[in-house]
Amino acid sequence: AEFKLCVDLAAEALRFVGRLNDPGMTMEALFLQGLTEFYRGNFAAAHDHCSLAVANFDDRNRTKFWATQTGEDSGATHRCYLALALWHLGYPDRALQLSRETIALARTIGHPFTMEYALHHAGWLRQHCQLGEDAQAAADEQIEIATEQGFVFWHATGILYRAGGLLLQGNLREGLPLLVGGLESYRATGAEIALPYYLSLLGDGYTRAGRFEDAHRALAEGLDLAGKNEDRFQEAELYRLLGELHLAETDDQAAEDCFRNSIETARRQQSRAWELRATMSLARLWQRQDCGNEARDALAAVYGTYTEGFTMPDLVDAKALLETLGNERMRDDFAAGVKYVLGCIPPPMDGPVSIDWRYVPSSNLGGDSIGYHWIDDDHLALHLIDVMGHGLDSALLSVTITNVLRSGSLMGTDMRQPDQVLAKLNDAFPGSRHGQKFFTAWYGVYKRSSGFLTWSGGGHHPSILLAPGARDPILLPSSGMIIGFMSEQEYPAKSCEVAAGARLLIFSDGVFEILRDGEPVWDLEACIEYLAKRSTRGGALMDELLAHVRTLHGSHELADDFSILEAYFCLDART
Structure with missing residues (x-):
């Protein structure tokens, strides 16, 4: 596992074979x-070298001699890496397909060590893909061949992958002791290659078992070997697992540093696979810290680079986390929208005209x-706006219109004349300029005095006036078209005298268009009848109505x- 030396030796080998015309060499x-x-963590370069070999030199007839000399088929070994x-580069489906093809190739070759090699790397890949049973x-199967052939080194790695598979399936009781024993057997061979990888599995197992000191020792050794030997292919995952260990110890800052x-x-290293997994860990931490928007943005950026592998556990988990974070963002946006709308409604008012509301x-x-x-x-304006559709865009447009009315910023309009006001709104807010959002x-x-x-309406149902002593409510209907749909519309105004002690109720269609299981159970007529029969006023009436609607x-x-x-006109409203 002295990969610093391997760099020079590999370069020398390439120079040597460049003088020969031997595809096997x-x-x-x-x-x-x-x-x-690959072991140094240069995954794109590893891909390029192996692809070049398979594409240009994988001729079994011409490489047979060297396959016999080395005891392995180069076409299979290249395909493994x-x-x-x-x-690593973000193509898990292609990776698994190639692995399956490599195993099939090894079976046709019928060479025990080539088969052992293909199975070893198949287990490695499936471990990365978090496919525990596979x-x-x-x-x-690798252990079976290693036992038959006396492959001591490969038998030890087979034990390690069996243990890793058990851990992925949640079997900590069997998997962790098997992993410890397999690592002892592996060390006994004198090998250090891939030790950072196996130590990462051990550290993860110890963390899940609550053996934090043992986990720290395993992960620290793995990181030390990665630096000493340039055996860095597992380095990013070692940092991530160390971060998860810090999380288990409730050290959020240390965890975040490791995830970063x-x-x-x-x-x-251009490993999208490790980047995705580490970003998920960081996103979960940020989610817990109420930084859901940042978490979603970070994870979406990595997830969005993938074009395949969406049934793989990592990508399934990433999608689920994104959906959760998205729902949380929607809830946050919803809460912010509600808070904003509520903040734009004036507080209840007392005086000659008392006003209260429910939203x-x-x-x-x-x-x-x-x-x-x-x-x-001398003039009190009252209004209700209902923009079509749902969501923040509808709510914000509605509040914008309300702010225009409150500020009186409709140029050339007498805000005391409802017909002028609605005609001007119709010109100022055409639906074609606001996402086809029309409004009543x-x-x-x-x-x-x-x-x-005096009132006007555009596409709105009647408001009602409940006069003291009157048997029936007075309907105050709209006679204009829905606003923003067509230009140059008129909104005729009407007037009526308001008796002392009368109550004016202005409400949206959400008060009476009530469905249950998709079927209408209440309508405007029933709603008006309900309100007319209630003697209570103010908050009590509106609260009763809300409870009834629910x-x-x-x-x-x-x-x-x-x-x-609800506007209540006091006995001395005119004084």
């Missing part, structure tokens, strides 16, 4: 180069907004925004 020299680059390089199956080292190493957003946030303000000392509106102005209410819907979560405003 050329394949052996390229194999030395590819294997050396080419498959591993493909996995890794164990390859190891079991792992990601940096993986990027330098309960739907599960996916609709486009309702409520507003009221004194235009001057009810806008009224109460003139305190006269006691008259009962009808059969769920606390509503399908559309529930928005209602």
Whole structure:
């Protein structure tokens, strides 16, 4: 495992075979180069050397002599490392397919050591892919051949892969002791090649068993060997596993440092596989620290580079984590949207006209907004906007319209004239410029000195006025088209006198368009009848209505925004 020396020897071998015309020797020299680059963590270079050998020199008739001399088929050995390089470079499906082809090739050749070699690397690849049962199956066959042929070194590696397969299947009780014994047998051969890899499996097993000191020793030895021998193909994963160990010890900062080292190493080595796994570890840490947006962005950037392998455990886990983080982001966005909409609604108001309201957003946030303000000392504006659709875009457009009304920034418009206001809104907010978002509106102005209410509506259902002593509610309907749909529309205004003690109720369609199991269970007529029969006013009435709607819907979560405003005109409202 002295890969610093191997670099020079491999280069010398390539120079030597360059003077010859022997494909068998050329394949052996390229194999030395590819294997050396792989162990040093140069996966792209390893891929290139092995690909070159297979493409240009893999002629079994011409390489047969050297296969006999070395005891292995170069075409098979090159393919073993080419498959591993493909996995690192982000092509797990191609890697597994090539591995299966290599095993099939080895079986046709019928050479025991070539078969042993193919199975060893098949177990290695499946261990990387986290396919525990497949890794164990390859190891079991490898052990069988090694036992028959007396391959002591390869028998030890077979034990290690069998143990690794058991650990991947969650069998810590059998897997960890088997791994310890296999590592002892491996060390007894005097080999150090790939020791950082096997120590990473041991460190991970110890961490899962809660043996943190043993885990630290195993991972520290692995990192030390990786640096000493340039045996760096497992270096990024060693850093990640050390980070997971720090997490288990509740040292978040040390864990994050290790995850970042792992990601940096993986990027330098062009191992998308290690980068994905380390980024998942970092994303989970950030998720726990309420940094979900950063976690999702980081993971999505790596996951998005993959074009295959989406059924592999790592990619399945990454997708699931992305979906979880996405849902959390949506919840955060939803909460922020609700907070923003609520912050734009004026607080309940007392005085000659007392106003209260209830706003309960739907599960996916609709486009309702409520507003009221004194235009001057004598004129009170009240409105409700309902933008089509759901989501932040609808909610933000609705709030924007409300802010325009509150600020009186419709140029050339008398905000005391509802017909002018809605006509101007129709011109200012065409749906074609706002993602085909049209909206309904009810806008009224109460003139305190006269006691008259003037209103206009665009595509909106009636608001209702409940006068004291009156048997039936007074409907205040809309006569204009939905706003933003067609230009140059008129929104005729109507007026009525408001009796002292009357109540005005302005509400959205989420108050009465109630479905249960997809079927309508309430409508506008039933809603008006319900409200007309209630003698309570203010918050009590609206709370009763909300409870009734939830009962009808059969769920606390509503399908559309529930928005209602109640204005109570006091006995001395005109004074």
